[in-house]
Amino acid sequence: MFFSNLQKHxxxxxxxxxxxxxxxxxxxxHLFEILFWPLLSLISVGLLTQFLGLESKMVEFVLIGxxxxxxxxxxxxxxxxxxxxxIWNKSLKHEMAAPVNAFHLVGGSWTMGVVHSAxxxxxxxxxxxxxxxxxxxxxxxxRLLLFFLGLTFFTAxxxxxxxxxxxRFGGRAHVGATFIVSVLVLVSGIYYPVEILPKALRxxxxxxxxxxxxxxxxSFYGFTxxxxxxxxxxxxxTAAYNMIALYLxxxxxxxxRQKGIxxxxxx
Numbered sequence: 001m002f003f004s005n006l007q008k009h010x011x012x013x014x015x016x017x018x019x020x021x022x023x024x025x026x027x028x029x030h031l032f033e034i035l036f037w038p039l040l041s042l043i044s045v046g047l048l049t050q051f052l053g054l055e056s057k058m059v060e061f062v063l064i065g066x067x068x069x070x071x072x073x074x075x076x077x078x079x080x081x082x083x084x085x086x087i088w089n090k091s092l093k094h095e096m097a098a099p100v101n102a103f104h105l106v107g108g109s110w111t112m113g114v115v116h117s118a119x120x121x122x123x124x125x126x127x128x129x130x131x132x133x134x135x136x137x138x139x140x141x142x143r144l145l146l147f148f149l150g151l152t153f154f155t156a157x158x159x160x161x162x163x164x165x166x167x168r169f170g171g172r173a174h175v176g177a178t179f180i181v182s183v184l185v186l187v188s189g190i191y192y193p194v195e196i197l198p199k200a201l202r203x204x205x206x207x208x209x210x211x212x213x214x215x216x217x218x219s220f221y222g223f224t225x226x227x228x229x230x231x232x233x234x235x236x237x238t239a240a241y242n243m244i245a246l247y248l249x250x251x252x253x254x255x256x257r258q259k260g261i262x263x264x265x266x267x
Contacts, residue, residue, distance in 0.1 A: 012100050016108025020082055024116070033077070038070035038120050039127065045191075046132045056133070060221045063134050065190035067124045068214055071117045071151045072158065073181055078113035079106070079159025080177050083166040093262045102249045106160060113159065114152050121148055139220040146231060150213040153238045157209075158184075160245035167252035170265050189214050195226070209237040 024031055045066050049059045082105065086092040125136040125144075136144055158180055165173035184190070187197065187205040194205040205211045206227075212234030215225040227233050256262050 012098075012104040013107040013111075015098075015100070016082055016105050017112050018108075020078055020109055020112035023081060023085055024112075034074055034116050034120060035123070038067075038074065038124060041070065042066050042124050042128060043131070046128070049132070057222055059132060060134050061193075061218060061223060062191055063128050063132060064218055064221070065214060067121065067128065067136075068147075068151055068210065068217075069181075069185065069190050070124060071121050071148065072155050072184065072210065074120050075110070075113035075117045075152055075155030076158040076162060076177060076181070078116055079109040079156070080162040080166065080173070082109040083163045084174060087166060087170050087265050090265075092265050096253070096257070096262055102160075102246060102253055105163065106156065106246065106249070109163075110152075110156050110159065113155060117152055117155065118148070139217065143217070143220060147213060147217040150209065150216070150231065150234050150238065153235070153242065154209045154213070157238060157241040157245045160242070160249045164245070164249040164252040167249070167256040167261065184208065184210055187211075207237070209234045209241065212237065 024034070042063065045062060046059075049062055054062075083092070086095055128134040129136065139147075158177075161180065162173055162177045165176040169176070187194065187201050188208050188210040189205065194202055194211055197205060212227060212230040215223075215227060215230040216234065219225045219230070256265075
């Protein structure tokens with residue numbers, strides 16, 4: 001009985017992963033978005049550091065932030081597109097008529113997001129090593145893996161919030177995704193240390209797990225973390241945000257079903 005139920009849930013979860021894969025396969029611009037923009041961002045910022053004549057330590061600081069941001073961006077887009085494409089194609093009502101819930105949606109879309117994020121993470125790590133002499137593997141495979149896992153778990157929080165917004169506001173939720181990512185760039189220490197931020201923004205920065213994951217990994221490149229255990233704090237915050245985001249997503253789906261929002265978005 002247990003294994004039968006488990007199989008059913010895995011099939012429903014894999015349906016969303018398959019949908020994400022088909023979006024990537026059939027829509028060339030999505031694959032272009034996954035590969036081109038992160039690579040272009042790394043190249044442009046890397047060249048800027050060369051033009052400014054930054055010492056190697058500062059170059060490492062900036063490029064670590066750029067690569068981490070690319071992982072977050074790709075992962076949350078994969079999760080958001082599973083719902084947004086259904087809204088744009090007027091098919092959300094039919095998909096949600098199936099016996100699926102938020103866990104299936106999140107599990108399937110997040111899994112494909114991790115796959116895409118891992119590919120772009122490896123690509124950017126190798127490219128940064130060749131072009132800008134930043135070897136991510138110097139920190140050690142285990143530390144690199146923990147850093148990547150932290151980023152992808154936090155990606156789930158961002159992706160679930162965007163999906164919740166999509167069930168409430170429809171295709172306009174894409175604006176919400178852009179807003180969240182823009183806030184992360186501003187306050188999470190992507191391009192500069194959070195210590196230079198005004199006090200109020202610094203407080204916000206330390207409520208964001210990405211800040212701690214960046215502190216953790218940069219500590220292996222000569223930067224002293226401000227938190228006693230940034231990796232632990234990052235994972236604890238991520239776990240809390242994931243639970244909150246999942247709850248909000250469940251509420252949004254329930255509300256959309258009860259108030260007929262699914263039908264309106266599919267007309």
